[in-house]
Amino acid sequence: MSVTKDPMTLGIDQNRTHRLRAPQENRQAVVDPTWDKVSGLIQKNLSLRKLPEYDFQGRALSAIIRQARRELLDAARRWTAEYRNVDPLPADPMDLIFLAGHQPQMFHPGVLFKNFALGHLAKKHQATAINLIVDSDAISLTSLRVPGGSADKPYFSSVAFDRPDPRIPYEERRIEDRGLFDTFSDRVREQIAPLIPNPLIEKYWPIVIGQSQHNDQLGACLARARHILEAQWGLTTLEIPQSLVCTLESFHWLVAHLAAQLPRFLAVHNDVVRQYRRMYHIRNASHPVPDLAVEGEWLEAPFWIWSRDHPRRKHLFIKHGRSELVLTDRQDINLNLPITEDGDAARAVDRLVELEQRGVKIRSRALITTLWARLVLGDLFLHGIGGGNYDRITDRIIERFFNRSPPAFMILSATLHLPIPKTSPLPLGEGQGEGSPASKRDVGPQEDLAAIDQKLRELTYHPERFLDGVFDGSSDIPNEVQSLVDQKRQWIETPQTIQNARTRCHAIRYVNESLQPWVDQQRQRLLQQRVQVAEQLQTKQILSWREYGFCLYPEEMLLNFMESLLPR
Numbered sequence: 001m002s003v004t005k006d007p008m009t010l011g012i013d014q015n016r017t018h019r020l021r022a023p024q025e026n027r028q029a030v031v032d033p034t035w036d037k038v039s040g041l042i043q044k045n046l047s048l049r050k051l052p053e054y055d056f057q058g059r060a061l062s063a064i065i066r067q068a069r070r071e072l073l074d075a076a077r078r079w080t081a082e083y084r085n086v087d088p089l090p091a092d093p094m095d096l097i098f099l100a101g102h103q104p105q106m107f108h109p110g111v112l113f114k115n116f117a118l119g120h121l122a123k124k125h126q127a128t129a130i131n132l133i134v135d136s137d138a139i140s141l142t143s144l145r146v147p148g149g150s151a152d153k154p155y156f157s158s159v160a161f162d163r164p165d166p167r168i169p170y171e172e173r174r175i176e177d178r179g180l181f182d183t184f185s186d187r188v189r190e191q192i193a194p195l196i197p198n199p200l201i202e203k204y205w206p207i208v209i210g211q212s213q214h215n216d217q218l219g220a221c222l223a224r225a226r227h228i229l230e231a232q233w234g235l236t237t238l239e240i241p242q243s244l245v246c247t248l249e250s251f252h253w254l255v256a257h258l259a260a261q262l263p264r265f266l267a268v269h270n271d272v273v274r275q276y277r278r279m280y281h282i283r284n285a286s287h288p289v290p291d292l293a294v295e296g297e298w299l300e301a302p303f304w305i306w307s308r309d310h311p312r313r314k315h316l317f318i319k320h321g322r323s324e325l326v327l328t329d330r331q332d333i334n335l336n337l338p339i340t341e342d343g344d345a346a347r348a349v350d351r352l353v354e355l356e357q358r359g360v361k362i363r364s365r366a367l368i369t370t371l372w373a374r375l376v377l378g379d380l381f382l383h384g385i386g387g388g389n390y391d392r393i394t395d396r397i398i399e400r401f402f403n404r405s406p407p408a409f410m411i412l413s414a415t416l417h418l419p420i421p422k423t424s425p426l427p428l429g430e431g432q433g434e435g436s437p438a439s440k441r442d443v444g445p446q447e448d449l450a451a452i453d454q455k456l457r458e459l460t461y462h463p464e465r466f467l468d469g470v471f472d473g474s475s476d477i478p479n480e481v482q483s484l485v486d487q488k489r490q491w492i493e494t495p496q497t498i499q500n501a502r503t504r505c506h507a508i509r510y511v512n513e514s515l516q517p518w519v520d521q522q523r524q525r526l527l528q529q530r531v532q533v534a535e536q537l538q539t540k541q542i543l544s545w546r547e548y549g550f551c552l553y554p555e556e557m558l559l560n561f562m563e564s565l566l567p568r
Contacts, residue, residue, distance in 0.1 A: 019280055019389050020385050020388055020389055020411065021385070022110065022385045022413055022415065022546065023110075023413060023414065023415045023546075024415060024546065025415065026415060026416065026417040026544065027414075027415070027416060027417075027561065027564075028414065028415050029113065029412070029413065029414040029415075029565050030385065030411060030412060030413045030414070031117075031410075031411075031412055031565075032388075032410065032411045032412075033410065035567040036567075038121060038125075038380075038410065039125070041380070041408050041410070042096070042125065042379060042380055044408055045379050045380060045407040045408055046379060048404065048405055048407060049062075051404055051405070054402055054403070054404065056253055056254075056257050056345070057253065057256055057257040057260055057261075057339070057343070057344065057345035057348075058343075058344030058345050058346060059253065059345070061376075061402075064250055064253055064254075064376060065094075065376050066093055066094065067249070067250045068248065068250035068251070068372075068376045068377055069093035069094065069097060069376075069377060069378075070093040071248040071249065071250050072097070072130065072240070072245065072248070072377050073089050073090070073093060073097070073128065073130075073238075074089070075240055075244055075245070075248060076130050076238040076239065076240035077089055077238060079238075079239065079240045079241070079244060080227070080238045080239055080240070083211065083214075083224045083227070083228060084227065084228055084231045085231070086238060087236055089128070090128060095126075095127070095128065096122075096125055096126065096127030096128065096379050096380075097127060097128050097129075097130060097377065097378040097379055098118055098121055098122045098125075098127045098128070098129050098130070098378060098379065098380045098381075098382070099118075099129075099130050099131070099132060099373050099374075099377060099378040099380070099381050099382070100114050100115065100117075100118045100129075100131050100132070100381065100382040100383075101131060101132030101133070101134050101242065101369070101370075101373065102114070102131075102132075102133075102134060102384070103133075103134050103135070103137050103170065103219070104133045104134075104135055104170055104218075104219030104220065104222050104223035104241075105141075105219070105222060105549075106144055106222060106226075106549035106550065106551050107549065107550065108546060108547045108548060108549065108550060109414060109415075109416040109550050109553065109558060109561065109562075110384065110385075110413040110414045110415060110416075110546065111384060111413075111550075112550045112558070112562065113412060113413065113414040113562060113565055114382050114383075114384060114412045114413070115131060115230060115235065115237065116235065116562045116565070116566060117382060117410075117412050117565075117566065118131060118235075118237060118382050119230070119234075119235035119236060119237050120566050120567075121380070121382075122236075122237065123236065127379070127380075128238065129235075129236070129237040129238065130237065130238045130239065130240060130377075130378070131227075131237055131238070131239045131240075132239075132240060132241075132242050132245065132369070132373065133170075133219065133220075133223045133239055133240065133241045133242060134170075134242045134369060135169065135170035135171040135219050135220075135241045135242055135243050136169050136170070136171060136242055136243055136246070136304060136313075136363035136364065136365075136369075137169060137170060138166055138167055138168065138169050138170075138313055139165070139166060139168060139169070139170050139173050139218070139219070140166055141158075141164075141166075142160060142161060142162040142163060142164045142165070142218075143158035143159055143160040143161065143164075144158065144159050144161065144184075144188065144549050144551075144552075145157075145158055145159075145545075145547070145548065145549075146158075146159045146188050146191050146192055146548075146552065147191075147192060147195055147418065147420070147542055147543070147545075147548070147552075148191040148192060148194065148195070149194065149195075150194055150195075151195065151420050151421045151543070152539070153539070154195065154420070154539055154542045154543060155542065156542055156545075157191070159184065159187050159188050159191060160180050160184070161180055161181055161184040162175055162176055162177050162180055162181055162218060163176045163177045163180065167312055167313070168311060168312070169243075169304070169306075169311065169313055169363070170217075170218070170219035171217075171219070171241065171243040171311075171361075171363075172306075172311035173217065173218045173219060174216045174217060174218065175212060175216050175217075175218050175221070181209075181212070182209060184205060185201050185202065185204075185205035185206070188201050188205075188552070189201065189202060192552060195418070195420045196418060196419065196420070196552060196553070196554065197554075198554050198555075199551065199552045199553065199554065200229075200550065200551045200552070200553055200554065200555045200558065201551040201552060203229070203555065204225055204226070204229060204551045205225075205551070207225035207228050207229065208221050208222060208225040210225075211224045211225050211228075219241075220241070223239065223241075224239075226550075227239050233559060242363070242364065242369055243361070243363060245372075245377075246361075246362065246363050246364060247356050249349060249353060250376070251364075251372065252348075252349045252352040252353055252356075253345055253349055254368075254372060254376075255303065255352055255362055256337070256339055256345035256348040256349055256352060257345060258301065258302065258303075258368075259301060259318050259325055259327070259337060259339065259348075260325070260339050260340065260341050260342075260343065260345065260348075261341065261401075262299050262301055262318050262320070263299065263320070263341075264401065265302070265401055266292045266294070266299050266300070268397055268400045268401045269291075269292050269302065269367075269397060270291045270292055272393050272396040272397055272400065273288070273289060273290075273291060273393060274291070275396070276288065276392065276393050276396075288389065288390040288393065289365075289366065289367060289390065289393070293315070293317075295317070297319045297320075298317040298318070298319050298328075298330075299317065299318055299319070299320075300315055300316070300317055300318075301315075301316045301317065301318050302364070302365050302367060302368045303316045303362050303363060303364060303365060303368065304316065304361075304362070304363045304364075304365060305327070305329050305333060305360070305361065305362050305363075306329070306333075306361055307332065307333060307359050307360050307361065308359030308360075308361070309359065310332055313363075314329035314330070314331065314333075315329070315330070316328075316329065316362065317329070317330055320341070322340075323338070323340060324336050324337060324338050324339065324340075325337040325339060325348075333360065335355060335360065336351075337351055337352070338351060366390065367390070367391075367393060367394050367397070370383075370387065370391055370394055371394050371397065371398065374391075374394070374398075374406065374407045374409060375398060375402065375404075375406075375407065379407070380407075380409070380410065381407070381409040381410070382409070382410045382411075382412055383409050383410065383411050383412070384411070384412065384413050385411065385413045387411075388409070388411035391409065394406065414561075414565060415546045416546075416553070416557075416558070416561050417543065417544050417545075417546070418543070418548055418552060418553060419553075419554065419557055420543050445533050445534075445536040445537035445540055446537055448533045448536075448537075449530065449533050449534060449537055452526055452529060452530045452533060453530070455526055456523065456526055456527070456530075459516075459519050459522060459523050459526070460512065460516075461512060462512075463512055463515035463516060463518065463519045464484075464485045464488060464511075464515060466519045466522055467481065467485070467515075467518060467519070470518050470519065470521075470522075481515070481518060484511045484514050484515055485511075485515075487507065487511055488507075488508055488511040488512075491504050491507050491508050491511075492508070
């Protein structure tokens with residue numbers, strides 16, 4: 001399959017007042033702002049350094065930023081140097097740092113595009129590029145959806161690379177089934193071989209297995225192997241698990257500050273989230289994130305907590321006392337933190353460092369992860385579509401809680417279909433004329449299906465409109481049929497009243513049901529056609545699904561596509 005040199009790039013309204021949608025068409029990308037406006041965006045973010053200081057519970061925000069960036073650079077370099085070569089770090093931690101992040105999984109090419117953009121922009125602007133491996137999320141799948149069959153009759157199934165255990169965060173998740181893990185690539189290749197002859201999995205998975213000989217953390221193996229490939233592709237980025245970021249002393253200052261100020265933070269957080277739901281007419285109280293709970297004296301904090309001995313994520317709750325805070329998971333963990341609302345956080349930070357060393361783990365949830373990255377760690381954050389949507393909430397929290405203008409971010413995503421030959425359009429069935437739903441091939445099977453369903457509905461409620469086709473336009477319509485049609489017309493022309501409503505409805509329904517035998521052949525043809533179109537729709541959905549893992553694509557195709565999306 002040839003690679004398009006100039007894929008379509010969709011511009012997005014800079015005000016971002018609408019919820020963004022991932023590009024659905026093949027070789028389509030979202031880049032917002034456009035490449036030529038990134039320099040101005042960076043300068044705007046740098047100008048925010050001149051804002052008035054913010055008191056971070058006894059330390060200035062500027063001091064926290066400098067410490068956090070130095071710690072981040074050192075930790076990211078150490079992590080990355082364990083498995084690939086890295087360039088020297090900048091001498092000044094306030095030099096440009098660009099960030100992105102995602103869970104350590106075999107994500108689709110749209111996420112991989114974000115990594116390429118991160119490397120490209122960092123090189124152009126002489127910045128350090130760091131990708132955050134968001135391993136505080138619970139692992140949702142230990143399998144990969146893989147297509148199989150033929151282009152005419154494809155299917156997909158989930159191929160497992162380990163036993164499922166969705167409640168464990170990536171940080172804690174070890175490889176549990178070596179048999180599944182070691183044979184994963186063979187089983188993927190066997191299934192996808194009729195459709196894709198040379199998937200990247202053949203090169204990627206041996207690197208994963210090699211990494212697993214030194215580190216049995218599942219997410220780390222997946223992420224490091226991908227990052228090794230990215231080095232071969234010319235990307236000079238660093239990576240670091242978000243869990244490691246959460247162990248740094250600077251992050252503990254954030255935990256202590258938000259814990260001490262939790263009543264105010266909770267009020268701002270919940271108000272902003274509810275405004276977002278109202279703006280976008282969201283009724284689900286769990287989207288985009290749940291409210292922080294209030295249970296008597298206990299307030300929910302925007303962090304996860306668990307222990308090394310019980311690695312199941314739980315919500316962190318905090319109760320404020322006169323001279324200290326009480327932290328709990330409401331089950332096994334109960335801790336004291338020496339800090340008050342107006343007190344200095346130094347002792348609390350020491351306590352949090354001690355707790356981390358003892359195996360008590362406090363990890364950021366999604367909004368706090370990007371808030372910390374954008375406000376403190378870097379100068380430009382690259383989001384995908386989902387993150388770009390929910391981080392409007394983060395913008396408002398930064399404005400209202402920290403009383404600062406939020407740093408701007410980029411949004412990038414792309415869609416690349418697997419290079420599977422597409423099937424030919426569904427041929428016209430017997431008896432399908434000019435007006436039949438599937439006779440116009442300028443519409444897809446989804447539209448065909450809707451048209452067929454609409455026509456089936458009309459056959460049920462307006463069968464008289466289809467009698468000309470039954471009798472070939474002849475005026476010799478049987479008297480019983482004509483009588484039924486006349487009855488229905490009379491009732492339709494009779495104004496509905498309270499007195500005749502029930503009788504009128506039953507009479508029209510009786511006529512519709514009585515005429516069904518005369519249109520049954522048309523119904524049967526439509527039902528047969530519907531089966532064909534539904535199969536075609538299923539085929540299209542399988543072949544053009546945008547979420548297939550990057551490792552299922554041929555390497556050359558993948559790299560050519562990424563190169564075509566970056567500015568020349």
